[in-house]
Amino acid sequence: MIQVTRPPVLLADYTTLGLGGPANIFVSADTERALIHAVRSADKAGEPALLIGGGSNLVIADAGFPGTVIHVNTRGLTFVDAGDGAVNVTVAAGADWDDVVAAAVGEGLAGLEPLSGIPGRAGATPIQNVGAYGREVAEVITEVRVYDRQEDQIRLIPNEGCRFSYRTSLFKSGRPEALVSLPGSARSQTAGQPRYVVLDVTFRLVRQSLSAPVRYAELAAELGVELGEQAAVSEVRAAVIKIRSRKGMVLNPGDPDTRSAGSFFTNPVISAEEFAAVESTATTRGAGPVPHYPAGAGRVKVPAAWLIERSGFAKGYGAPGPARVSAKHTLALVNAGEASTADLLALARQIVAGVQAAYGVTLTPEPILVGVTL
Numbered sequence: 526m527i528q529v530t531r532p533p534v535l536l537a538d539y540t541t542l543g544l545g546g547p548a549n550i551f552v553s554a555d556t557e558r559a560l561i562h563a564v565r566s567a568d569k570a571g572e573p574a575l576l577i578g579g580g581s582n583l584v585i586a587d588a589g590f591p592g593t594v595i596h597v598n599t600r601g602l603t604f605v606d607a608g609d610g611a612v613n614v615t616v617a618a619g620a621d622w623d624d625v626v627a628a629a630v631g632e633g634l635a636g637l638e639p640l641s642g643i644p645g646r647a648g649a650t651p652i653q654n655v656g657a658y659g660r661e662v663a664e665v666i667t668e669v670r671v672y673d674r675q676e677d678q679i680r681l682i683p684n685e686g687c688r689f690s691y692r693t694s695l696f697k698s699g700r701p702e703a704l705v706s707l708p709g710s711a712r713s714q715t716a717g718q719p720r721y722v723v724l725d726v727t728f729r730l731v732r733q734s735l736s737a738p739v740r741y742a743e744l745a746a747e748l749g750v751e752l753g754e755q756a757a758v759s760e761v762r763a764a765v766i767k768i769r770s771r772k773g774m775v776l777n778p779g780d781p782d783t784r785s786a787g788s789f790f791t792n793p794v795i796s797a798e799e800f801a802a803v804e805s806t807a808t809t810r811g812a813g814p815v816p817h818y819p820a821g822a823g824r825v826k827v828p829a830a831w832l833i834e835r836s837g838f839a840k841g842y843g844a845p846g847p848a849r850v851s852a853k854h855t856l857a858l859v860n861a862g863e864a865s866t867a868d869l870l871a872l873a874r875q876i877v878a879g880v881q882a883a884y885g886v887t888l889t890p891e892p893i894l895v896g897v898t899l
Contacts, residue, residue, distance in 0.1 A: 540580035546589025578646030586896030618648025634730035659740030663689035671721040773853035785857040836883040
């Protein structure tokens, strides 16, 4: 079923930040057929299209979106035995992500439990290569079924074709291989829009009572196990939700610290030489040892939260202003109630400039920015 609504539909009502202006046209797509029809219709008309789900990773301009906004509300979850204790779990793009994780854990399947409590929809997980607490969806996705806007057909893309890397993939707008511009074509699109629309995602999970080895120190401490040890799948899920709740990373209508887009910045991956410069600066500033993790090929990942806090932006920074740093976690920028997108971006730019000035590291926003730039 497809429902088309004309203005005014405020996109602020469809984002966890509670920010964003009106949609020119708003379409609710409850079936795969309706979803494809809405995208195809926008493309044929030469209209830009914005697909949204839970709105948990979006920053939308105060001016709104000038084209067609398509709200993905498809549902569906199937379990198919894959042999040797493995189960293929196929999920429609519009399914609520934490419901998917809860269902997998309830079925006695391991593999998604570290990703508990993350807001949003299942279709967004391969786009962003969603990850948390030592797990990325790239490790368990077998294939992604998509609508190819360039070829006007449905395709199956196996894991190896998804080009997963840290917080990105083939499907993310902004990667050249994900974009298409066909001026003059019946299927013309606005340059910069993603070529593929995720329809459903298949994950391969394992039927077992214990989780995969715990890789994240904070999670291991919460569980009372050593790094590399295992714990009950249900216990890992409960521990992750507990940790995320402490950080304001589980949606709670009564808690303004959860009115965010989650982590606003990705953890920067820098060269060994750049990391040495960060360490030297930290020593000079008396900031203590710099936490870091190997990121392959001589590169190092540094926690963005550590850089932000030690550049003068503590938890709650910006209060009592309309946009501020979360009082629970410096990676979250929150709408305290009366903020505009412009307010939020002004704060984000201040943080980016401050970290660059202090440590020479440029932070990159994690949410998708619609109609705005940093």
